[in-house]
Amino acid sequence: MTDLPAQKADLKSILSTPARVDNSEGMSYLQSVPRRIVTLYIPLSIIVIILLFPFYWMGLTAIKPDDQLLDLDRYNPFWTWNPTFKHIHKLLFESYYPHWLWNTMYVAIGATVLSIIASVLAAYAIVRLRYKGANVVGGLIFLAYLVPPSILFIPLATVVFQYGLFDSPLALILTYPTILIPFSTWLLMGYFKTIPFELEECALIDGASRWQILIKIVLPLAIPGLISAFIFCFTLCWNEFIYALTFLQSTPNKTVPVAIVNEFVDGDIYRWGSLMAGALCGSLPLVILYAFFVEHYVSAMTGAVKE
């Protein structure tokens, strides 16, 4: 129990420096190669293949011609020799898909920026201003993280209706922060705690106001944390479904996840190609973002959990 805080502090540094993992090298000579194949490589590859197969299938379906899609006897379903961009073309030029992508992007960026601003202020106040009751407020914000959208969407629908925000992207921009603020506040609190207090004391002696300290000293030092919070919030927004499904009505206003489920699912037996193309194009922006910021994602996930 006593060494628990030290562990927590270690977590991030270990994640960001994979070099330390090599310490375990000393033990691996105890295992023979065949044993490692059976106990490690085979189970690992099975799990990874299962985890990645749906994406392969999604991508393959998106570029398969219709006749091959449904004729499983004459063509090997696991591969195609004549890929087509028909489905993606149809998606981008004959549907509202670019609109939906734009809506999703707009809502995600709007909600993320609002939440990050609010959480930076809140996290700084809780960690560094230490006003009366700061710890209680911190705990309440954590509790807010545990309130799931599935409980809130019915009353929120009436609230959104009352404020006249129904069927407007603004409804989502204002409601998503309730999911994002608790998460990013806790994440940023962790980052702010690692910034030396002495820096702020120096600035205070030099006559800086709290606002100047936050903008000129704390924020530049917390940039990795801000990036983590930003991309994670962005992903959560892009992923969000139930609010978008409930609050948006008209087809051009929808976000990608809702639109694909509602607009592309019709009785057409050939719908699969465009459905999977839509799912693929909706996932790619996030996957690309993820590829650039893997370490930030991991630290965001573990950062929120370790608190």
Place this chain on the structure above:
Amino acid sequence: MADIALAPRRAKTEIREATAWDKLRHNKNWLGFWFMLPALAFLIFFLAYPLGLGIWLSFTDARIGRVGHYIGTENYEWLWDDSIFWLSVFNTLIYTFIASAIKFAVGLYLALLLNERMPFKALLRAAVLIPFIVPTVLSALAFWWIFDSQFSIISWSLKHLGLITQNINFLGDSTWARICVIFANIWRGVPFVAITLLAGLQTVQPSLYEAATLDGASRWQMFRFITYPLLTPIIAVVMTFSVLFTFTDFQLIWAMTRGGPVNATHLMATLSYQRAIIAGQLGEGAAISSAMIPFLLAAIMVSWFGLQRRKWQQGESND
């Protein structure tokens, strides 16, 4: 002389009493309040208030487009006799229990595997997390296609392996449909569990394993008496989140089955959406989602305190 007499007086006036305005700007508590204001405004207007409003709505007969009147516990009495509601409670409990248990087992196993030294480790770790990054609805659609009744790739493969003769009606049969949605949920949740547990695993000192090896411990004993006890705090948190998000799951079910076949996969969240938004019975839907709160609290308590106590026991015995 007059100048000298004046100068200190002027200096004196500069050190004035702190006015109310100054207090608002510089007092620690007020400053804290201003900094908290944006976050609190969001959380109060769009979280705390709707939470209360939802419980109030569950005691009214509100419909879409009509303000409700207080009708006491009528909604709850109605639900008490509603077999579909109880079916959804049953489904939700099964779904949460099985999916969380398997997610934990597979996630822990995957974390242990990823903690080994091997080539392309960083790449593998990045690949494992992809199911968590891709929007749930979109991967659920991929599963919908994988589990299609006629063109399912699984049915095709099994037929070509000679294991079955007929296509499996994955999402049309109630047992199969439950298995499929639970599988999709596990698929989506395992990366989160694995990567967070992996972060915990990397904090365990390698020297502990070396010492245990010298003492002749088997691999299972090393896991049971070193890895597991040191991981329990992080397991408690991860599983609390996992249970919470599984219990309130909506999008996966909605994209794959919409609660069908014959309500076999209706969770409480999907049922409340169907009753409140599609059928317009806001009061009844709110009653269903309010009925989730006690279950949620219980689930949080069990996974939080249940695992927390072990952590204390371990800590005490270690000290």
